Amino acid sequence: MAESLYIPESATKAEKYEAILPQVEALVTGEEDITANLANVSAVLRESFGFFWVGFYLVKGEQMVLGPFQGPIACTRINFGKGVCGAAWKEGKTQLVPDVETFPGHIACSSASKSEIVLPAFKDGKVALVLDIDSDQLNDFDEEDALQLEKLMRIVESFL
Numbered sequence: 001m002a003e004s005l006y007i008p009e010s011a012t013k014a015e016k017y018e019a020i021l022p023q024v025e026a027l028v029t030g031e032e033d034i035t036a037n038l039a040n041v042s043a044v045l046r047e048s049f050g051f052f053w054v055g056f057y058l059v060k061g062e063q064m065v066l067g068p069f070q071g072p073i074a075c076t077r078i079n080f081g082k083g084v085c086g087a088a089w090k091e092g093k094t095q096l097v098p099d100v101e102t103f104p105g106h107i108a109c110s111s112a113s114k115s116e117i118v119l120p121a122f123k124d125g126k127v128a129l130v131l132d133i134d135s136d137q138l139n140d141f142d143e144e145d146a147l148q149l150e151k152l153m154r155i156v157e158s159f160l
Helices: 013-028 034-049 083-091 143-157
Strands: 053-060 063-070 077-079 095-097 115-123 126-135
Touching (some): 063 083, 083 115, 126 143
Antiparallel strands (some): 053 126, 063 077, 095 115
16 A cells, blocks of 8 residues: 655656556455445545545445545535436536536535536446545646546445
């Protein structure tokens, strides 16, 4: 298990992702506890990119329940199809939102959140959880984030 994280200084976003993805894989390999793994993944993302909020919502019945996260307190439960997280669950695909104020039905857990990306992870063909990342800057996420974070979600799926 790795106990430190190497993040290249003055690297591009793509280079940072390229550096952290193998570290995340090494970090979770051999650890069977989902909570521990999700907590470490959240910490890696927040430490690497300084995102405002990074965390997971786990599907439990007809709701998602807050899981491990890094950042200010958050909404505890989200209903199917509600908000950006609920849309990712319902549609089973990445939601890239440059301005949360323009997203119909956005759930404002924090008024400081300005843009958001949410990605699903699957177990047995169904969405098992979502990764939610919020920024306090407008238009902070792009296709590079989506591409690289989707790779990260395949790592997450390996321990679900």
